[in-house]
Amino acid sequence: MKRLDAPIARTYSGAASAAGPLLFVRSTRRAKLGEWVRIGGEGQEERRGQVVDVGTEITVIQVFEDTLGLKPADAAITLAGETATTVVGKDLLGRALSGTGEPLDGLPPSIGEARLPIWGAPINPVRRQHPSDFIETGVSAIDGMNTLVRGQKLPVFSAPGLPGVELAADIVENARPARGEPFAVVFAAIGITERETQIFVSRFRESEVMERTVLFLNQASDPTIERLLTPRVALTTAEHLAYTHGIHVLVVMADITHYAEALREIAAAREEIPGRRGFPGYMYTDLASLFERAGVLKGGKGSVTQLPVVSLPDDDMTHPIPDLTGYITE
Known part of the structure; x- marks a missing residue:
């Protein structure tokens, strides 16, 4: 039986913009401060991240690894539904x-x-x-x-x-x-x-x-x-x-x-x-x-x-x- 409180992962296509190690994502539902994030890009290894700010329109994600070569508009961003443990x-x-x-x-x-x-x-x-x-x-x-x-x-x-x-x-x-x-x-x-x-x-x-x-x-x-x-x-x-x-x-x-x-x-x-x-x-x-x-x-x-x-x-x-x-x- 599936747990009712099990974390729900949500994947979003593309970020609105990027600034250094930060990604700015629009329209993220139920994002939580400190939530773990996975960032994928075509032909690139998956990167890790964490939600550092949650707003009504923009969610800010701090990327752990180097963002060189990552195209924000083409990134697949998955909010894992779990906070840091x-x-x-x-x-x-x-x-x-x-x-x-x-x-x-x-x-x-x-x-x-x-x-x-x-x-x-x-x-x-x-x-x-x-x-x-x-x-x-x-x-x-x-x-x-x-x-x-x-x-x-x-x-x-x-x-x-x-x-x-x-x-x-x-x-x-x-x-x-x-x-x-x-x-x-x-x-x-x-x-x-x-x-x-x-x-x-x-x-x-x-x-x-x-x-x-x-x-x-x-x-x-x-x-x-x-x-x-x-x-x-x-x-x-x-x-x-x-x-x-x-x-x-x-x-x-x-x-x-x-x-x-x-x-x-x-x-x-x-x-x-x-x-x-x-x-x-x-x-x-x-x-x-x-x-x-x-x-x-x-x-x-x-x-x-x-x-x-x-x-x-x-x-x-x-x-x-x-x-x-x-x-x-x-």
């Missing part, structure tokens, strides 16, 4: 994955325990337990002077030329709970280079921490939209480990500046009215939707702790990215 489960521990969860370690894709939507909601403040337990990072300046507490969100502000991402990797290797409880680390690298990707994968494989670590590695050469998906995929994985399996999970995200710049790039392509320094006016809300997913639930056994790394553009602490990050996480 990711496979979650304990079998992801020890894996190196792309920013959208595709294997980078040569192993087959994970079957997982469930497939969950990545657009999770912040924790209800009424259900939060007051953070009180210590997580050791192995960095004396943090452990001794700015202690990381379980369920907390503690940003690390770095400047150009300083080893912010390397510090994040050190914390991934050395972090541990105070009393030996079940512990895991989810590392989301956002907008890193190919060289950094190889360094991280080889470094963690050679250490003993890989078996309790999940790596999500988004490279600078990957589509811009993937930089917005990577931290959400990582947080969804962490939440499943924490609240289903009772594991205390530390989520290290580096670099949030790359995430915010991707947000600005897509907003500019959509011709949105810019806010401070060209960033969209909703950036505060968007960053809060990430940071507020940290916490400890009352009566629960697991927890999600966040350690986002933020590079200061031009060493400016008043820049919108560190400024808003500080407001949200203080």
